[in-house]
Amino acid sequence: MKLTGAQILWESLVREGVTEVFGYPGGAILPAYDALLDYPIRHTLVRHEQGATHMADGYARATGGVGVAVATSGPGATNMVTGIATAMLDSSPIVCITGQVGSRLIGSDAFQEIDITGITLPITKHNYLVTRAEDVAKTVREAFVIAKAGRPGPVLIDITKDAQQASCIFDWDAAAPTIPGWRHAHPIGQEQLARAAALLNAAERPVILAGHGVMISGAMDPLRQLAERAHIPVAVTLLGIGGFPASHPLNLGMMGMHGEAWVNTAIQEADLLLACGMRFDDRVTGNLKTYAPHAKKIHIDIDAAEINKNVRVDAGLIGDLRDVLERLLPAIAVNERAAWAQRIAGVRGDAAVRDIQQLPDDGHLYAAHVINDLWRATTSDTIIVTDVGQHQMWEAQYYHHDAPRSLITSGGLGTMGFAVPAAIGAKRARPDAEVWAIVGDGGFQMTMCELATAVQERLAIKVAIINNGFLGMVRQWQEFFYERRYAATPLSGPDFVKLAESFGIHASAVSIRGEVLPAIADARAHDGPVVIDFRVEQEDTVYPMVPAGADLDAMIRRPNPIAETGAD
């Protein structure tokens, strides 16, 4: 069968199971767009190519499948860079397809020619420049293998215009991927497993650190079995939230910079850490020199380059988490560890008194209240997508996730502007799920143009703007570390309700606690997209906080609640 390169592109994507793509057309990708009309793939027209990449990312994270974004050459391709980097740092499998100028023009600074494979070299797992129609099918197949396999990540395929236009024989079977550098993870030896099990069984104060790898590998069940059998409390990373049910008695909560005090205290007092698919990010460890000083460390990760990268470990088990945990389980002894549980409960009690949930309703609207109310009002299969900043941390603290993949957030790159487009992508992936974007007034203004996408595509995302009139998280750093000199953090914005309405979106504003639940109920009852402008306390602070690079237990704690509300 003879097809054009453009037809082969879609033919191949269809065979890879792709039904949704997010993109924006332009000259160099026009042949592909023209051919798209004949294939059973739905195209979501975005408003900015960064949005397309975040949508593909949100799509991927909501399902575990691969998200696909399409853009033209030059500015279309460079607009994708932030989204590709976001996916790279959070190990999210996306395939980005960009048009490129004709192959004979490459290197000539032709109109909208940019070296996008060069630009994205360090932020993709792999990338391709395709200059012949004959190479399209094989490249697409390889790209999907690479994006999904091992530690997932973004792959970019840059296809020249002539490769899209030329015709050749399409032979799917002949285009089977051949990746000579491909290796399967070497199965872990019985000896290594036995050693890890012995360390675990001997521990009196163990803590499990559960990361994003739990979701990626689908290791929720063996993780839970292991924790329950050996009575080991589980702390999660920001991206590990949902990998272990928040409502489980062994759940500690999020670790690290904005983790609750008892979580970090438990880690610092632990005599063993079992790290599962997490990469000891600096927001997780604080000062490495004083990190978990008494603990032996076991690290299970599929990426050999993560072992001993930040933290020196006593046992590194390289492999798929689910597989490793399943093989480890039979060797794990049942153990009550009552003294350790008691110790942790003790530390936890102190923090609960300082918890913002205990604050009286004093007329102020706190972001944490809004988020906690949203949690009360929604079910555990709701998908929450957050942006970056204070609201992101409050979400992690006050929305209690029981289900895997129910929180989607940009952790490693911390990309503001992520929430709205990623929520659109998540809604595409799981149209029946309730999807909320929680976003600051700063980040919202970065990608709010994608509201038009939601309207055009009838995607009923619910957007909760946590509007504090500041670039809140940066303001917080200025408060703590720059003597409250608020350089460039006070932020104005449009009337978000009018703005949303101008898009044809149902919207409301909330400024007192009593209106929070009714507004949420109203949003849930409405069957289109909704924006709620939550006008919260302007100079609120995320507690606790481990200053960057400080010891993990040197937390800035929430002041006594009486003091905080005393003025009112």
Added chain:
Amino acid sequence: MSLHTFAVYVEDRPGVLNRVASLFRRRGFNIHSLAVGHSEIPGVSRMTAVVQTDPGGAQRIQAHLYKLVNVLRVEDITTRPAIVRDLALIKVTADQQTRTSLVQLAHVFNARIVDVAPESIVLEMSGSEAKIDGLLEVLRPYGVLEMVRTGRIAIARGSGAESTERPSGALEVDEGISYSV
């Protein structure tokens, strides 16, 4: 921190050298030298990369290299008995008076004279970096006009597991290492 030598087998494709070099830069490793050429397998190039790092860094370099899709095999041959060579071409000022002593020097250092012109000669020397540095030092006073060096290339001695006969066109999987794409 010391110099580590890696033999890296890569697919012979456009851009692969760039990917490897970019990896070292991106991860903050300093390349002391990087030499590339064909290997014994058609379609496969072999690089010799010399990097300043510690043993932990050397392990991570190996793991990171394996993550590059076009990298087929990595051997850290730092501690293995190996032949290590650098090739230098050095153009030195030479006239009637100095030419004879330069020829003698070349002889002592086992270097070859590969070009003689009225005002200069070109010496070719292969050997360890230190030996070549030694030659260079004694040549300086004569006036070194130009020099080019390949950087280290290295191959393990004898018939270690790695250097046994391989089926052509294929590389064995190193059983000692786990890695993912």
